Amino acid sequence: MSIIVENITKTYGTQRALDAISFTIESGQIVGFLGPNGAGKSTMMKIITTYISQNEGLVEVNGYDVRTEPMSVKQSVGYLPEHNPLYLEMYVKEYIQFNASVHKVSKGRIEEVIEQVGLTPEIHKKIKQLSKGYRQRVGLAVALLHDPKVLILDEPTTGLDPNQLIEIRGLIREIGKTKTVLFSTHIMQEVEAVCDRVIIINKGKIVIDKKLNELKNDAEQIIEVEFDLRVEEKLLYEIPKLSKVINLYENTWQLTFNTSNDMRPAIFDFAHDNGLKLLQSQVKNQNLESLFRSLTN
Numbered sequence: 001m002s003i004i005v006e007n008i009t010k011t012y013g014t015q016r017a018l019d020a021i022s023f024t025i026e027s028g029q030i031v032g033f034l035g036p037n038g039a040g041k042s043t044m045m046k047i048i049t050t051y052i053s054q055n056e057g058l059v060e061v062n063g064y065d066v067r068t069e070p071m072s073v074k075q076s077v078g079y080l081p082e083h084n085p086l087y088l089e090m091y092v093k094e095y096i097q098f099n100a101s102v103h104k105v106s107k108g109r110i111e112e113v114i115e116q117v118g119l120t121p122e123i124h125k126k127i128k129q130l131s132k133g134y135r136q137r138v139g140l141a142v143a144l145l146h147d148p149k150v151l152i153l154d155e156p157t158t159g160l161d162p163n164q165l166i167e168i169r170g171l172i173r174e175i176g177k178t179k180t181v182l183f184s185t186h187i188m189q190e191v192e193a194v195c196d197r198v199i200i201i202n203k204g205k206i207v208i209d210k211k212l213n214e215l216k217n218d219a220e221q222i223i224e225v226e227f228d229l230r231v232e233e234k235l236l237y238e239i240p241k242l243s244k245v246i247n248l249y250e251n252t253w254q255l256t257f258n259t260s261n262d263m264r265p266a267i268f269d270f271a272h273d274n275g276l277k278l279l280q281s282q283v284k285n286q287n288l289e290s291l292f293r294s295l296t297n
Contacts, residue, residue, distance in 0.1 A: 001060075002027045002150050002180040003048060008057035010043050017043045019204040020057070027149070030176040032191035033184040035201040036296050041184045042082060044201070045154050048182070049079045062149050078143035078179075082154040084135060088128035092119060095127060096141055103146040110145070117141045117171060133164030140171065151175060153183035157190055169194055188289040198288065202296045215291065221259060221283065225267055226252045228277040239263070239270045244294065251279075256294070 003025040010018040018040045025031050035041045046052045047059055050070040058065070064072040087095055093114070100110050114120055117137045122130060127138060136156060143151060157168050165187070172194050175181060185191060191198055192212065200208045220243075229251065236245050236253065241263065244256035257263045264281050271278040 001025065002029075002062060003182065004058070004060040005044070005048070006058040008044070008047060008054045008059060010040070010047065010052075010054050016204050018047075018054070021201070021204070021206060022057075023199055023206065023209055025180055025182060027180055028176075028178075029197055030172070030181045030195050031183075032195040032198045033182055033201070034186075034188075034191065034198060034292060035184075039201045039296070040204045041201060042154055045079075045081075045152050045182070045184065049077055049152055050074060075146065076149050078146070078148035078151045080136075080139045080143045080151075080153045080156055082158070084139040086127050086135060086138060089126060091124065091126055092130070092138060093123040095138065096123075096145070099142045100145050105145050105147075109147070113141045113144050116144065116174075118167070131164070132159050133161070133167065136160065136164075136168060137171075140175075144175070148179065150180045150182070153181065155184055155186070157185060157187060165190070188292060192288050200292060200295055207295045208291070212288075215288065221257045221261070221263060223255050223257070223263060223267065223281055223283050224248070224252065225255060225281045226279040227271060228279055231274075231276065235274065236270075239266055241266075246294075246297075 001024045005021060005023050008018050008021045009016065021044060033041050033044070043052070047054050047066065048061060050066050050073050053067060060066070061073045062076040064076065066073050090098070096110055096114065114123060117140050119134065119137050119141060122134050127135065130138070153172070156172070157165055160168060169190060172181060172183065195212060197211045198208070198215070199206060231251070233245050233247065236242060236255065239255070241257045241259045242255055243258045246254040248254055255267070264283070267281060268278055
């Protein structure tokens with residue numbers, strides 16, 4: 001296993017940021033780490049990268065304990081934090097060379113990483129002259145310099161325009177061919193396009209941990225319906241196999257069924273039996289965004 005997390009708890013005063021979190025990540029996986037603001041994502045990543053310590057539990061990265069062997073962990077992990085720390089007055093190549101001297105990597109490795117992240121046309125510019133997308137590439141270059149086995153990326157695509165998103169997405173996919181990647185994001189399309197697996201955390205607890213293909217195959221159906229009159233929520237549960245109800249607005253509801261069978265006939269029968277008119281019904285695919293909203297609301 002590249003990463004082993006067992007019963008990790010982290011508190012800040014009386015606030016419990018992480019509550020007995022456990023998961024493992026195998027070598028070569030690209031894992032999306034999702035959650036609303038304040039869910040504990042950045043805290044978990046900082047513990048994995050030894051920036052802060054947990055109160056309880058065990059974390060191992062590439063076989064090294066983050067508490068007792070922090071230097072070995074740092075040598076085997078590349079980390080791009082949410083707020084990418086850069087010296088804006090330095091030239092791109094100068095900054096990368098400076099970090100390379102810390103890691104004691106060869107000149108050949110510097111050139112290799114610059115080419116890998118697509119920075120070759122920008123190496124003679126000052127960092128402050130770069131777009132947000134190219135600044136993220138500089139951060140990625142530094143994270144990759146020492147050829148780590150594990151790459152931790154905290155919100156790597158925040159603030160990027162659509163073209164930059166596509167470029168960074170492709171870069172993460174390419175990196176994931178040879179490394180284990182754990183990255184957090186608020187952009188669901190990024191996870192669906194790049195990741196093998198998703199972990200969703202809410203209020204310091206894991207609420208789902210599945211491979212993306214398993215999520216797509218789950219026997220569940222979401223139907224959005226609109227009635228002509230207001231309906232009490234508890235009455236809707238008379239519909240067979242209904243597992244969850246969300247009132248979207250006024251007389252419009254989102255109904256989740258624990259079956260892949262078409263439940264629109266059952267909804268029609270419910271409306272008829274209760275003297276209601278069904279103004280519209282629309283089957284909605286259970287995508288990651290709807291799953292995220294249902295688990296974190």
